[in-house]
């Protein structure tokens with residue numbers, strides 16, 4: 001596996017780094033304090049081509065490889081995870097699903113607007129009673145003349161209040177279980193679609209998170225993405241891409257923690273010397289460096305496998321599990337390096353910790369990823385509890 005970046009990938013990385021330092025870093029603290037979603041900045045991400053980087057150019061994307069996409073997401077994640085969420089949801093979950101499963105008309109209608117940032121999309125899988133057990137979606141899709149009627153509730157949907165388009169996963173036939181799931185492209189202006197902002201989040205305060213109510217929302221036949229019964233496959237392939245993106249963003253958090261900690265430790269003096277002189281402080285930083293590098297290499301491996309179109313579900317889970325846990329640990333250690341100064345938002349490290357915390361929960365909790373990795377290693381599915389008499 002060749003881990004060297006090409007000249008083009010380096011240029012993409014450098015450009016993203018400069019953009020993040022110029023446009024995202026200076027706004028991150030104020031947006032976090034105000035719990036304000038910065039739509040203008042989201043539009044700038046679109047102008048840079050960061051909202052659909054791997055999407056084919058003919059649909060408004062940049063036709064970039066996954067390695068390059070990961071480099072962009074890492075930089076945005078270093079700057080602000082709330083903005084990284086926009087990139088991940090829009091690119092991996094929404095655009096990626098439409099490009100892979102959509103009809104030519106669906107692609108031509110939605111992708112150019114999504115890639116440019118003119119429209120935002122959200123991914124409506126989770127429900128109040130359906131989280132890790134995604135196959136148990138309860139939102140109903142019933143056949144009506146010329147289309148479908150959707151009723152139900154969605155929970156924790158990133159960009160749900162801002163989006164013009166919602167991918168809604170719904171059950172067409174409860175008896176068929178996951179084989180009855182379908183995915184619909186629902187314009188959020190459709191009658192019966194209502195969203196509400198979720199307040200009081202620990203982190204990702206500048207990210208928009210919504211609960212969604214679908215009250216007999218009617219869509220035409222051409223709103224169906226893929227076929228009836230494809231919903232579960234669409235969700236799982238989207239999450240394979242989304243998890244890669246979350247993992248790359250977490251490498252950015254680890255990188256930000258290292259940079260902030262080195263900078264602080266070499267300037268802050270105690271006992272007459274910079275605190276970086278103390279071995280115990282160096283240990284905190286060395287542990288961060290090791291976790292950052294390991295996370296980055298795991299993300300790189302997953303990206304290369306994706307670029308080679310090789311199976312990568314387990315490798316993506318490994319990268320997601322490791323990088324998200326590493327981000328939490330690095331942010332916690334970075335606060336320690338900063339002492340009391342790390343406890344307030346003069347430095348980015350307390351935000352890094354609050355923002356990193358959700359990454360071990362969404363796009364598959366750490367437990368779910370351990371079960372995916374364990375299933376691959378043992379051949380035994382430990383995800384679903386066995387009932388008496390089952391083997």
Ligand SMILES: Cc1cc2nc3c(=O)[nH]c(=O)nc-3n(C[C@H](O)[C@H](O)[C@H](O)COP(=O)(O)OP(=O)(O)OC[C@H]3O[C@@H](n4cnc5c(N)ncnc54)[C@H](O)[C@@H]3O)c2cc1C
Pocket residue numbers: 089122123124125126130131132133155156157158159204209358361362363364365366367368371382383384
């Ligand atoms: C800020 C935020 C943004 C989000 N954005 C989106 C979005 O855009 N779209 C979307 O669809 N969803 C989104 N989510 C939802 C997220 O994906 C879910 O929260 C996640 O899948 C976990 O589901 P849950 O919260 O219902 O937890 P549960 O599934 O109820 O899990 C609770 C606990 O039980 C454990 N558990 C569950 N099943 C098992 C098992 N089989 N074995 C071992 N342990 C298990 C879990 O690991 C966890 O520790 C978001 C969530 C948050 C917080």
